[in-house]
Amino acid sequence: NAGVTQTPKFRILKIGQSMTLQCTQDMNHNYMYWYRQDPGMGLKLIYYSVGAGITDKGEVPNGYNVSRSTTEDFPLRLELAAPSQTSVYFCASSYLRPGTPTGELFFGEGSRLTVL
Amino acid sequence: RKEVEQDPGPFNVPEGATVAFNCTYSNSASQSFFWYRQDCRKEPKLLMSVYSSGNEDGRFTAQLNRASQYISLLIRDSKLSDSATYLCVVNEMNTGFQKLVFGTGTRLLVSP
Numbered sequence: 090n091a092g093v094t095q096t097p098k099f100r101i102l103k104i105g106q107s108m109t110l111q112c113t114q115d116m117n118h119n120y121m122y123w124y125r126q127d128p129g130m131g132l133k134l135i136y137y138s139v140g141a142g143i144t145d146k147g148e149v150p151n152g153y154n155v156s157r158s159t160t161e162d163f164p165l166r167l168e169l170a171a172p173s174q175t176s177v178y179f180c181a182s183s184y185l186r187p188g189t190p191t192g193e194l195f196f197g198e199g200s201r202l203t204v205l
Numbered sequence: 206r207k208e209v210e211q212d213p214g215p216f217n218v219p220e221g222a223t224v225a226f227n228c229t230y231s232n233s234a235s236q237s238f239f240w241y242r243q244d245c246r247k248e249p250k251l252l253m254s255v256y257s258s259g260n261e262d263g264r265f266t267a268q269l270n271r272a273s274q275y276i277s278l279l280i281r282d283s284k285l286s287d288s289a290t291y292l293c294v295v296n297e298m299n300t301g302f303q304k305l306v307f308g309t310g311t312r313l314l315v316s317p
Contacts, residue, residue: 120303131284131292131307132249179248185301191237191303192298196248 091115095180095197102170110111110165110200112180120183121163122147122194123155125176132179138163170204177201208232209295211308218315222283226311228276228293236298238269240278243290245311252278253290283315 093114102108114121119140124132134147138157152174154166163182167174176198183192210229218224228229230238253260255267255276266279276293293308 124307128211129309131309133307134305185303191239191298191305193251194241194249194305196250198248199246 093182093195093197094178095200097200104204106170107168110178112163112197113161114182116182117160118182118184120185121182123165124179126179127176140183143179172204175202175204208306209293209308211293211311213309213311215312217312220283220285220315223281223286224283225277225279226291228308230274230295232297233274235295237296238276239294240267241292242293243292249292262302285315288313288315
């Protein structure tokens, strides 16, 4: 099992450009998440999905979009990149059984994005 | 007040030392609690869950005090490989969706 795979690992964008961060998991997890981590800050949830076709906003969704057409894939789209989106982005997945309050998060290795 | 608060450290300790980290949380309705470990420029990984009765995994002991709303992590006999940032994570559990709130982390440096 590869686990959670994110691409690209590094990217430099110019202000106003757009890009998509790819995330795929091969563990058949129902939940998937996108977080961002800024220096000295905790991970902040951008978007999450509880299953294919279902997505919802997290704490800091502005400037981002997601889709979940399959169980495996959960891409994050940045439209009109801004310097404030310079961050490390982590995709994660977990498996929650009905009635189970929580499950371990498995993270990808992260994508370091710089917007200049 | 931050939802999950940790002392950022760094905690500098020699090998073999015992070190303890605390974490406080603001939402009294929080359901479950975890410690994640994050190595420099790497992704977080689950270290251990924290149960009401306290739990131990080798050199690591986690405890929960619901009345005072804090969680602790004790590391005994520190190893060089324990050097990392330890993230306190609280599940605020919002109607079927696990709302995980991460602390900013406590950095541990273990020296020879």
